[in-house]
Amino acid sequence: MTEQLTHFIDGARTQGTSGNFQDVFNPATGESHSQVPLASAAEVAAAIASAKAAFPAWSAKAPAKRAAVLFKYRDLLISHSDEIAQLVSKEHGKTLDDVKGELARGIEVVEFACGIPHLLKGEFSESVASSVDTHSFRQAVGVVAGITPFNFPTMVPMWMFPVALACGNTFILKPSERDPSSVLRIIELLHEAGLPKGVLNLVNGGKEAVDEILTNPDVKAISFVGSTAVGEYIYSEGCKHGKRVQALCGAKNHMVVMPDADMDKAVDALMGAAYGSAGERCMAISVAVAVGDKTADALIEKLSPKVQALKVAPYTDPSAEMGPVVTKESKERIEGYIQSGVDQGAKLVVDGRGLSLQGYENGYFVGGTLFDNVTTEMDIYKDEIFGPVLAVVRTDEYETALQMVNDHEYGNGTAIFTRDGDAARDFTSRVQAGMVGVNVPIPVPVAYHSSGGWKRSLFGDHDIHGMEGVRFYTKLKAITSRWPSGIKEGAEFNFKAGKDH
Numbered sequence: 001m002t003e004q005l006t007h008f009i010d011g012a013r014t015q016g017t018s019g020n021f022q023d024v025f026n027p028a029t030g031e032s033h034s035q036v037p038l039a040s041a042a043e044v045a046a047a048i049a050s051a052k053a054a055f056p057a058w059s060a061k062a063p064a065k066r067a068a069v070l071f072k073y074r075d076l077l078i079s080h081s082d083e084i085a086q087l088v089s090k091e092h093g094k095t096l097d098d099v100k101g102e103l104a105r106g107i108e109v110v111e112f113a114c115g116i117p118h119l120l121k122g123e124f125s126e127s128v129a130s131s132v133d134t135h136s137f138r139q140a141v142g143v144v145a146g147i148t149p150f151n152f153p154t155m156v157p158m159w160m161f162p163v164a165l166a167c168g169n170t171f172i173l174k175p176s177e178r179d180p181s182s183v184l185r186i187i188e189l190l191h192e193a194g195l196p197k198g199v200l201n202l203v204n205g206g207k208e209a210v211d212e213i214l215t216n217p218d219v220k221a222i223s224f225v226g227s228t229a230v231g232e233y234i235y236s237e238g239c240k241h242g243k244r245v246q247a248l249c250g251a252k253n254h255m256v257v258m259p260d261a262d263m264d265k266a267v268d269a270l271m272g273a274a275y276g277s278a279g280e281r282c283m284a285i286s287v288a289v290a291v292g293d294k295t296a297d298a299l300i301e302k303l304s305p306k307v308q309a310l311k312v313a314p315y316t317d318p319s320a321e322m323g324p325v326v327t328k329e330s331k332e333r334i335e336g337y338i339q340s341g342v343d344q345g346a347k348l349v350v351d352g353r354g355l356s357l358q359g360y361e362n363g364y365f366v367g368g369t370l371f372d373n374v375t376t377e378m379d380i381y382k383d384e385i386f387g388p389v390l391a392v393v394r395t396d397e398y399e400t401a402l403q404m405v406n407d408h409e410y411g412n413g414t415a416i417f418t419r420d421g422d423a424a425r426d427f428t429s430r431v432q433a434g435m436v437g438v439n440v441p442i443p444v445p446v447a448y449h450s451s452g453g454w455k456r457s458l459f460g461d462h463d464i465h466g467m468e469g470v471r472f473y474t475k476l477k478a479i480t481s482r483w484p485s486g487i488k489e490g491a492e493f494n495f496k497a498g499k500d501h
Helices: 041-060 063-079 081-092 096-113 155-166 181-192 207-215 228-240 263-279 293-308 328-343 398-407 421-430 466-472
Strands: 007-009 012-014 021-026 031-037 123-129 132-140 143-147 170-174 200-202 219-225 244-248 253-257 285-291 347-350 369-372 389-395 413-417 435-438 474-482
Touching: 007 041, 007 181, 021 081, 041 132, 041 143, 041 170, 041 200, 041 207, 063 081, 063 096, 063 155, 063 181, 081 096, 081 181, 096 155, 143 155, 143 207, 155 170, 155 181, 155 219, 155 466, 170 207, 181 200, 207 219, 207 228, 219 228, 228 244, 253 263, 253 398, 263 285, 263 293, 263 389, 263 413, 285 293, 285 398, 293 347, 293 369, 293 389, 328 347, 328 389, 389 398, 398 421, 413 421, 421 435, 466 474
Parallel strands: 143 170, 143 219, 170 200, 219 244, 253 285, 253 413, 285 389, 369 389, 413 435
Antiparallel strands: 007 012, 007 200, 021 031, 123 132, 132 474, 347 369
16 A cells, blocks of 8 residues: 655644645656645645744743754754665665765754854944943744755755754745655654644645745745746745745856866766766756866766766665666656757767666666766756766866856856865855865855855855854844933842743
8 A cells, every 4th residue: 555645734744635645756666655745725824823823932932942952853863864864765766875974964954053042142232322232132033934855855954944943933844745755754853852843844745835835924934945947936926925035046066177186086076076866966066177188088088987887776785876866757857968968069978878777677767977078058068957967068278167157057066176276266266156165076065154056046145054044044133222320229139030931
């Protein structure tokens, strides 16, 4: 019998009532193993109402008490990491090592949020005028929501809700319906850690669920990670309905390889950055810009055998280096881009199409693919493929390479590999991208810094997690007060124990 997954509303797993369901597949086998309910607008509204009812008590709780729940949650995530990894791999397809890396980065944000008492401190100015002082502090926004993608089903939600909850907000999470089991489990663990009911609710669904989040007046802020087309819609519609919105969107990340780069390290970096998680990462390197033909020749010579030798297998194979892509439609789209690259004149060095594994013939496998002599007019250069396809572009000089990065519509992340400090400093200063690596291929900052792109990779004014996350999920309040000077005779100064919130 097919397993029926649930929502999580008001502190408990909740059966869907809309009558609409979507199959959840194992990408390695192509078989459906469960169904996820797609929430109606009424079900989403019920989750929002639960969050609204829980907000006064949760926001009034002392920050240290909120953080105490997250401390317990961190320990539960670590102790259940193997269980969570299995759930992700079964529905996403990525290897267990990839999932454990994803979980580690999500747990970093939980650890960051545990320090919230310090991060919510305000500022104080004494005597801004005669007997007048000014101080400021941050307060929670209210009910906030997160809409998250399939490619990091646990990490991306944890970029959002730990910070939001630590700041005193209540939260509505709408995860991807392609791989929903792991995020349902991590929400359940947070309630095991002591989170009160209603503070965090999970609703699965499609556009109907999203539109209720966008239009419901009780939702005050929305975080999104996903494609640019959807992100732009969420940003424009959310802002139109008076909400603050941060939408982290598409990418086409370039890695510039200079003639003086350590070629072995550059190649190893590209193998992980281009083919890890089957290229289904918004920070994947999908374009390598080689400065000089000698650089490009050396890069291709060293890359080609490694890409051909890449071990593609289901996550159950401990030797797997790359798993399948997430859906049959993704596989077909990626293979279509590979054919487009051939048709438009790129040199196909390694072709990942036609991969069939014994016993997994119906799986959504695409092998590592490598192109040379790619130009900026080609679709494989311009579009985000979101698959294991690396395009090598040749250029004669550094300035042209830099201009390529700056001219692209996306500006999520980029990297340069070089031994030249002048080149690295110039690149980091002038490049138009939000996250920059120097001899680091995937420069996503650690949790106590913030992550986000430029140009059409980000809509909104705030990056995610770190202090930018705290600013997004809080409102600044400034108080200016005057007290008459002098102390009244007979005044009592007693400290009485108050209620511990």
